[in-house]
Amino acid sequence: MSGIELTVNGRPISGEAEPRMHLGDFLRERLHLTATHLRCEQGVCGACTLLIDGEPARSCITYAVSCRGAEVMTLEGLETDPVIEALRAAFTAEHGLQCGFCTPGMLVTARDIVLRLPDADAARVRKELSGNLCRCTGYAGIVRAICRVLAERQAGAQQARADAGSRPSGLGPVGSRIPLSPRAAETIQRPAAARDQADAISVADEDLGLGGRQANLETALSFVVARPIDEVWAVLDDIERVARCMPGAKLAGPPVGGRLEGTVAVKVGPIATSFSGRARILRDEAGRSGVLYGAGRDRLSGSGARAEVSYALVPDGTGTRVDLSVRALLAGPLAQFGRSGIVQDLMARLAGEFARRLEHSLATGEEAPADQAPLNPAALLVSVIMARVRKMLGRFRFRRTP
Template sequence: MTDIRLSVNGRPIAGACEPRTHLADFLRDRLDLTGTHLRCEQGVCGACTVLIDGAPARSCINYAVNCQGAEVTTIEGFGGDEVMSRLRTAFHEEHALQCGFCTPGMLVTARDIVLRLPEADAAQVRTELSGNLCRCTGYAGIVRAICRVLDERRGAAPVSAGRLGPVGARPGASVAGARPAMTEAGTAPAAAPGTGELGLGGRKPNLETALSFTVRRPIDEVWAVLGDIPRVARCMPGASLSAPPSDGHVEGRMSVKVGPIATNFAGAARIVREEAERRGTLYGAGRDGLSGSSARAEVTYALAPTGPDATRIDITLKTVLAGPLAQFGRSGIVKELMARLAEQFARRLEQTLEHGAPDDEAMPETSLRPLALIAGLIADKFRSLFRRAR
């Protein structure tokens, strides 16, 4: 059991819970706040949406212990909120609910839209609602209700993105209410090298996997190229540098597209290389300011010769994922996905070693598309089953 302290609907809460307990279960089972509904329990449907430090978050994929020191607001906590009161009235008058199961999460998201995007039109409202599923209404009444409140509030000042706190990922916090300073873009600034803020920082990973692949080049040549950060970044689909590397410190971006979710992680990393052992470790942290997804990672790689002109690269990945993309953290899917990415990386690395750069015309993809890789994996399995059946 782990002791946690947090604020729920303005009330301080202290207690103990299992590390595996999701915030939604903690709210419903321990605090009897059953307005937070559970349906998919994978972060997809949005029924469990609450506010964590002022930002909408899926409570079914955020662990309660990761909300140490956070301020959580559930649908029951908006009793005196003027915007929520207007939305409830509009939902009633515009017939924006039928069974009502999705309504608590829908209202929390609607409030965020009204405050954050005061000039939004109906098309933008529909886009913003894409993470909240309703199987009854067809969304027409919901969109009308939100647009009605937006029209009533035209001219009201929008909420600054800088007020929004980190969504869900608060592991290791020891001081209640402690929050990182926020930039104007609403993302926590990258820590300077050596501060210990990059990597896991002692946190327990919720994703851990290992993989190996071989490139057909001598170990010294592979080791030298892996020390050239810009060349390595070109080999990784979706990765790009936002500034030249300096003393092992790197700042960059990773573009990720998962179905309708498109994110652009910005972050930093520190790379430590051990020359004699031919191994290195990357300590990184990144965040997507739009979706609220965040990741902290430690990636260790080790080289070993498998012949005079071949080198095996062993990689261990440990990650803490939080936010909407955490739903894809199931080990089986991620391990297969990482294996496919390793294949792409190995091919591009070999092209870099042979020609000085990867063949971008042969591999034009500039962003990471996990669903496309998983679809390819499923197709391969069907082909394998078909061959066995013949």
């Protein structure tokens, strides 16, 4: 058993949970908050959707112990939320529920749609609901209900509560004290003491890296560049040149004092993101090593990322081996796609592509264009899967029978 302290519906909670107990069971069995429904327990059906640090998340695939210090909000805690009140009335008027099993998760998702996409039409609403399954209604009434609330808000029938500013959320797998996205403009009702404490927290300019938070992605990898160590070390000090070798990366301007701002464009199938963020690089000249502390956020999806990347250069014959250690915390909707094995393979492929570009730059003096196309891991993912299939098939040995 592991100790756990978190805030649930504005109330501090302390307890114990098995390391593999997911948040949904913790809420239902230990706190008796049964509005969070569990069905597939694979993160597919959306019935268990709730808010962690203000962002929608699947409680059936989130470990309870990973939510230490997080702020969790279930449907019970959203009873007086103005958007939920409007949605409940619209679901009733438009016959948006039958058996009701999917309704709690559907309401939390609908709230996210209303706040994040105020101009969404019926087609976009249906697309956004693709992660929430309903076996009864055929979705028609649900879509009408959400569109009804959107129309009411557009017409000014419902006054949005003003945001108190871009306040940081708590710790946890979703949010990670990254400022809330615009869709959280209507703050959740909480006790005044809890609101005052949260509003007193500010994100300092140097709030980069994990800052003591628990990473949900850790990996180590190495690559070799066929150039002398002093030459590689000197090039790594040229941040703009290094950025041009990184697929999808683009600096917003020249770095100042080891600090930089920029974007990393990522495209996975129909999902296109552009993380904007800041980073700081510290270098140890004597040890030929360094650490990058970074934090970024994608405004469209509300996903965030924090990372600490340590690197060290080691002579390797006539070349140089670069050892990398990556500790990252993915937050928001995109974190739901994380799978450690696949992610590690993809990072290894990206490191290989970076090494190839870096070596080419060192050998020829030519630099990659500054306006990199968005990183498309889809092709890399296919190659990773094919490599795994070939490796699996290679384990089989067929013998000729005598």
